[in-house]
Amino acid sequence: MLVLTKGENEMNKTVNIKNGVNVDQLVGTIEAIKGDPDVAKFQFRAETKWVNGGHCRTEFRNFYGAKAEDTSRIRSLVIEADEPSVLLGEDHGANAVEAVLHALASCLCGGFVYNASAQGISIESLDFSLEGNLDLHAFLGLSETMRPGYENIKVKCRVKADAPKEKLAELCAYVQKTSPVLDILRNPVSVTVEME
């Protein structure tokens, strides 16, 4: 979709917006990174405070990216976590392993939309259903052999868009190959935890 907007000095220019994504900015970002690889380096941050019981709150604001400290957010973004009653909480938020499912789905969703937009595909609807299977033995110190985390995660994706099914399947495969969170889940990440 081509949208006509006013330029800064009263000249008209066309901005290519597709599925809510500014494709010109996307192409510009890719070109900027080709010109200077350091533009691609990002550092994301989070501050999490315990509230009570299983309830805690994470705030996000500044981050580093595109060779600068990014302070553009006008307020902190917040995610709350808690447990359901069977796991001794009060449902002030989804729990930590549910948040993993959200991280995965939102990453696949964004990847799908950005890549579809770059390819000129209009998306009508896109949604994901996720299931993760987990056994509490290791978390509760009752097993040395079982893993504490998800044994497996299943994602189902439904999309309606103006492209043939094969094209969408190809896109889905590409999104999986390039998804940051899918990579984080499928492959080991180095994590250091330090007490101050």
Place this chain on the structure above:
Amino acid sequence: MLVLTKGENEMNKTVNIKNGVNVDQLVGTIEAIKGDPDVAKFQFRAETKWVNGGHCRTEFRNFYGAKAEDTSRIRSLVIEADEPSVLLGEDHGANAVEAVLHALASCLCGGFVYNASAQGISIESLDFSLEGNLDLHAFLGLSETMRPGYENIKVKCRVKADAPKEKLAELCAYVQKTSPVLDILRNPVSVTVEME
């Protein structure tokens, strides 16, 4: 802390609440799992819908656990995701890789509080600062060799509690060993993605 509450038939009984955690229920859960390993099997679920551009919304409600479908949540819990403006979004929520940091911190936080409570340690404050470093080359299709996800994640943990430093360091090590999300990040998880 021992709190005196009214029993069902007007008898007084003591309920052991520590740091907001019902330690009796925690011990009861552990005993139930020792008696029947299937009590430990959980399946968590999420439904994610694209909204516009980089914005999507995840809802959580029912799950399976303790040998039953759990429908105790009286409403869906919601997490929104979006991107900051430099990544073509409008900040309707933290982005997918920021949500990973939240998942990790909330898991470590919960693990710390539950285990401290079981050990009779009172926590005054507990917070976490996280940093994750990521390079956009792979996400944007500009590298076949770099990974799309975090190269590394650094967690700093600060705790004030009525226990000696060595005891808290021991607890921190135990929490890392048994944390579901830390396991998910440090070790590969099988993830299947299917288009319907």
